[in-house]
Structures are given as C-alpha cells and as structure tokens.
Amino acid sequence: MKKLLSLITVITAMFSSNANAQTATETAPASEKVETSATDTAKTNAEGVKEKEAPATDLAQAATDTTAAAVPATAENPATAETPNAVLDLTNTLVLTLKDGAVVIKLRPDLAPNHVARILELTKQGFYNGVVFHRVIDGFMAQTGDPTGTGRGGSGQKINAEFSAEKHVKGVVSMARAADPNSADSQFFVMLADAPHLDNNYTIFGEVISGMDLIDKVKKGTGANGMVTDPDKILTMKVASDIPAEELPDSLKASAAAAPATTEGAVAAPVEGTAPATAAPATTTDSAAPAATDPAKPASMEKAPK
Numbered sequence: 024m025k026k027l028l029s030l031i032t033v034i035t036a037m038f039s040s041n042a043n044a045q046t047a048t049e050t051a052p053a054s055e056k057v058e059t060s061a062t063d064t065a066k067t068n069a070e071g072v073k074e075k076e077a078p079a080t081d082l083a084q085a086a087t088d089t090t091a092a093a094v095p096a097t098a099e100n101p102a103t104a105e106t107p108n109a110v111l112d113l114t115n116t117l118v119l120t121l122k123d124g125a126v127v128i129k130l131r132p133d134l135a136p137n138h139v140a141r142i143l144e145l146t147k148q149g150f151y152n153g154v155v156f157h158r159v160i161d162g163f164m165a166q167t168g169d170p171t172g173t174g175r176g177g178s179g180q181k182i183n184a185e186f187s188a189e190k191h192v193k194g195v196v197s198m199a200r201a202a203d204p205n206s207a208d209s210q211f212f213v214m215l216a217d218a219p220h221l222d223n224n225y226t227i228f229g230e231v232i233s234g235m236d237l238i239d240k241v242k243k244g245t246g247a248n249g250m251v252t253d254p255d256k257i258l259t260m261k262v263a264s265d266i267p268a269e270e271l272p273d274s275l276k277a278s279a280a281a282a283p284a285t286t287e288g289a290v291a292a293p294v295e296g297t298a299p300a301t302a303a304p305a306t307t308t309d310s311a312a313p314a315a316t317d318p319a320k321p322a323s324m325e326k327a328p329k
Contacts, residue, residue: 111127111232115130116128116262116275117229117260118259120261122258124237125234127232129229134189135228139228142211142228151259153258156241160243163215163328165213166211168199168211174250181205182205187226190219193216194235196211196229197221197225198228211228234272
C-alpha cells in the first residue's frame, strides 16, 4: 500500500511539473507579443509622425513656390515693361492720329531735352498735321516730319545732337539728320525693328506706348531708299495735355484721371549753350531717315537712319 501511494505521489509530481512547463511555454509568446506590439506601436507612431510631417515639406515647397511667384518682376521680366495703361505725364506725351487710329508717344526729356522742347513747340503749332510718311522701309523704320513730303524739307531750325546710350529698338522714336550730327530739324522716324547700328548716332527722344500696330501698317516704300508713292499721313499730332479728357485714347484715360487740374509743362528747357542753330531754308535741305544699308549720301542731303 505504501508503495502504491509513493507511485501515485511520483506520478502526480510528474504531471504537475509538465503542466507548469506548458504554462511557461504558452506564456512566453504573450511576452513576445507585448514586445512586438510595443515595437509595432512605436513603429506606427513613428510612421504616423513621419506621415504628418511629410506635408510640411510639401508646404515648405508650396511656400517656396508661392514666394517665387510673388517675387517682384525684374527688368528682365516683361511684367515690368510699361503698359499702355501706365500713368504718363500728358505734357510730355504725343497723340499721333492716323487713318486707322491713334498712336501714343511718350517723350523722353530725360534723354533729349532740347529735341523734346522743339518737337512740342512744333506740335503745338500744328506743324505735323497732314505731314506724310515719305520714307518707309519694311523691317527698318518709318520716317515723317517733312512738310514738303520730299525728304528735303523741315522747319528751318536745327537742333544740336543729344545722343544717348538708349537703344534703337522697335517702337523707339528718333530724329533724322544730315551728315552733320547737329543738323536734326523736324523730321523723325519710328523704328519698325531693332537697328543697333543706329545706336549713339541718332537722337532718341521718345517711344511708342500704344498703337505700334498702326505704325506697322503704314504704307511701305519701294527701292533701296524706301520712298513712298501716295504715302499715308499724320492726320493730326497733338500734345496729350491739350486734348479734352473725353477725346483722349483709352490708353491715356488713367493718365488723364491722375493728372492735376492745372498742369505746368514738365519739359526741360534747352540747356544753356546748346541753343539750336539757324538752318538754311527748308527747301534747300533733304532730311533722310537712317538708311538700312548706309548708302553714301550727297553732302547737301539730310539723311534719315541708314
């Protein structure tokens, strides 16, 4: 009986040991799961933070893009170029009326004060009304300002040269002259294209602000000299400040609204010591615009751009 009890005790002890071992075995994965869960949670949290932080990089990029878009336009950016609706000084603005509409020219007394003063004086006298574009070379320039329409006429008063570093690009308005640099009179030309070879050789005194498409349509001449048969003409040329506000081109409405009720002329007076010289009678000279090929000109002829 004692042996039987001892055997039962041994067997019971064996079962108890196996049960504890199994329990320990089954419990171990739970610990691993906790560790794994903690790792996964940490990973999830870390990834969650990264996912939330990621857009910040996108926002930073967006901010950079927005900043780039908001950077003020530079001289190289066309956005800074003067527009037809820019506010202009009407006392230094011309309205040249052609058969197809109005051309607005901004004068540049900062570049050529004496020329601007003389052009304004002639304009106020009605000098340019009805004057033709006697010489027009496609892809180069359109010349006018000779009341005789021959290229040999003028007002009879010469103006000393006021050359500048400004470039002869499309839309620029410059003075015609003879071989003598100080022989500009009333004739001028509008550039239909860039012409670097004219730079620092002719006096630039203005630029077309609106209506350049109308200048482009002016009847072209024939032959090397570009003389025009049955040419188009300037119907009227007036100083913008002399035109009633309601009659101004749309491109000058903003300028008229911004102008003071009483405006004093802002054109610089001729520089002392450079008063225009008295010229020979207009019928004895020929003002030519620059020639595209710089052909030789008789000494007695005034030349336009070559």
